[in-house]
Amino acid sequence: MMNRRENVKITILGIGNxxxxxxxxxIYLLPLLEEALKDDxxxxxxxxxxxxxKLLGPxxxxxxxxxxxxxxxxxxxxxxxxxxxxxxxxxxxxKLSVHQMGFQEVLLAAxxxxxxxKQIVMYGMQPxxxxxxxxxxxxxxKKLAELAKVxxxxxxxxxxxx
Numbered sequence: 001m002m003n004r005r006e007n008v009k010i011t012i013l014g015i016g017n018x019x020x021x022x023x024x025x026x027i028y029l030l031p032l033l034e035e036a037l038k039d040d041x042x043x044x045x046x047x048x049x050x051x052x053x054k055l056l057g058p059x060x061x062x063x064x065x066x067x068x069x070x071x072x073x074x075x076x077x078x079x080x081x082x083x084x085x086x087x088x089x090x091x092x093x094x095k096l097s098v099h100q101m102g103f104q105e106v107l108l109a110a111x112x113x114x115x116x117x118k119q120i121v122m123y124g125m126q127p128x129x130x131x132x133x134x135x136x137x138x139x140x141x142k143k144l145a146e147l148a149k150v151x152x153x154x155x156x157x158x159x160x161x162x
Contacts, residue, residue, distance in 0.1 A: 002010045006092060008158050011062035012151065013055065015048035015069045015103055016094030022077075022140045024094040025147070032148040037155065047105075055106050060115035064158050066151055069103070071124030078139040079126040080147055119158065123150055146154075 013032060018024035030045055036045050046058050059065065067088070071081045089104055110116045125147055128137040136144070 004159055006040075006159065008047045008064060008160060009042045009044070009062075010064045010155055011044045011046065011058060012044065012066045012068065012143065012155075013058065013062075014047050014101070015055070017049065019132060021129045021131055021133040022125070022136055023070045023130050024126050025070045025136060025144075026039065026126070028136055029068050029144060029147055032144060033106055033151060036148060037074075037150055040155075041154065050115070052102070053106060053109070055103065058108055059110045059117065062117045062120075063157065064119045064122070065117040066154055067103075067122040068147070068151065069122065069124045070127045070130070071122070073126060075156055077128035078129040078143045079097055080143060080150055081124050081126060082150070083121060083122040083124075088120065103115070106154075121154055123154070125149060 010025055012030075014026035014030045014084075016024045016026035016028075018027050027047060027049060030047055034045055037045070045057075046055075048055050071083070073079075075081065075082050091109055125143055128139045135141070
């Protein structure tokens with residue numbers, strides 16, 4: 001019998017840059033999640049855009065953190081990718097400009113300050129294009145609903161403990 005723990009606090013952080021096509025996937029996914037999870041008061045959805053160190057607060061305050069971003073893992077465009085815990089930092093570091101504080105540094109700072117989330121998972125999609133352009137490519141756009149389902153399934157896994 002599964003016990004449903006409604007009081008588990010979950011933070012969902014979408015990061016990305018909507019000016020560079022598929023780099024914005026973490027941002028474009030949030031409205032789908034907001035709609036699907038609107039009745040769950042223990043979920044906080046944060047639009048990270050490219051806020052860099054401003055995201056340190058929300059990351060350190062998170063117990064259970066789901067990050068959504070474009071993940072360049074050299075896979076087929078549109079492939080949905082999941083990274084857990086220590087796998088995450090290795091995939092960061094693709095910065096769009098030298099001024100942009102990488103999210104990797106945010107995670108590192110939270111770790112150094114010993115305020116790292118208890119559970120952290122990152123979901124993303126292999127970009128088709130990171131060229132300047134508004135909106136996702138057709139390939140990635142078609143996979144948005146599937147990515148949303150993967151995230152919602154994760155929320156449910158954290159909610160349901162044996």
